[in-house]
Amino acid sequence: MNLRKKIMIIFFIISILPLLMVSFYSYHRYTHLSNRQIEQVSQNLMDIISTHTLETIDTMNSILEMLYMPNTDHMALIDDLDKYASPSASFQPADVLTSNELMKYSFQTFVYNNDSINGVFIFTPSSLVLGGGYGNNVQIPNMYDPSSESWYQNTLQHKGNTYISGPE
Numbered sequence: 001m002n003l004r005k006k007i008m009i010i011f012f013i014i015s016i017l018p019l020l021m022v023s024f025y026s027y028h029r030y031t032h033l034s035n036r037q038i039e040q041v042s043q044n045l046m047d048i049i050s051t052h053t054l055e056t057i058d059t060m061n062s063i064l065e066m067l068y069m070p071n072t073d074h075m076a077l078i079d080d081l082d083k084y085a086s087p088s089a090s091f092q093p094a095d096v097l098t099s100n101e102l103m104k105y106s107f108q109t110f111v112y113n114n115d116s117i118n119g120v121f122i123f124t125p126s127s128l129v130l131g132g133g134y135g136n137n138v139q140i141p142n143m144y145d146p147s148s149e150s151w152y153q154n155t156l157q158h159k160g161n162t163y164i165s166g167p168e
Contacts, residue, residue: 059114064162066106077102084124091126099130108134123152 067078080099083091107120111134119133123146133139146152155163 056116059117060162060164062110063107063117063120066110069106077106081122081124081130084126084128084130087125087127089124089126089128091128096128096130100132103131104134107131 067081068076070076077099080102083089083095084099103120103122111117111119119131119138121129121131121140123129127145127147129140129144151163151165154165
């Protein structure tokens with residue numbers, strides 16, 4: 001091999017070696033930075049999800065507390081709902097009106113102040129639907145029968161315990 005070819009090869013190696021080193025270093029730094037940013041974004045998302053979940057659970061606890069809180073007549077809403085507990089319950093239209101007014105009194109401001117709540121509804125074993133959307137345009141027909149819905153069946157299986165389900 002002549003001298004000129006040897007010098008060209010040496011020059012090529014000398015010129016390409018720093019380029020390879022810089023490329024390797026840049027790639028290593030880029031992957032490290034990307035991984036760190038992905039971890040930070042993931043942690044932030046988990047924090048947001050955790051906070052939102054805790055706020056939702058607190059909201060649900062507030063709803064349950066309102067059911068047991070005595071109203072102006074010194075009667076808790078849960079006590080008023082006892083008359084609808086049996087599938088063969090006997091009640092008058094005035095009872096339904098009074099119960100809905102109690103629910104409206106208890107929950108209307110609560111629903112207006114919570115963006116994640118569209119309404120409060122109670123589906124009774126006597127097939128009566130109490131509650132409402134209270135201004136959020138959420139309506140459930142009076143004759144709606146949820147007994148064939150999976151969320152309703154799952155609720156019944158919990159025998160009085162709170163059951164939370166997502167959209168189906």
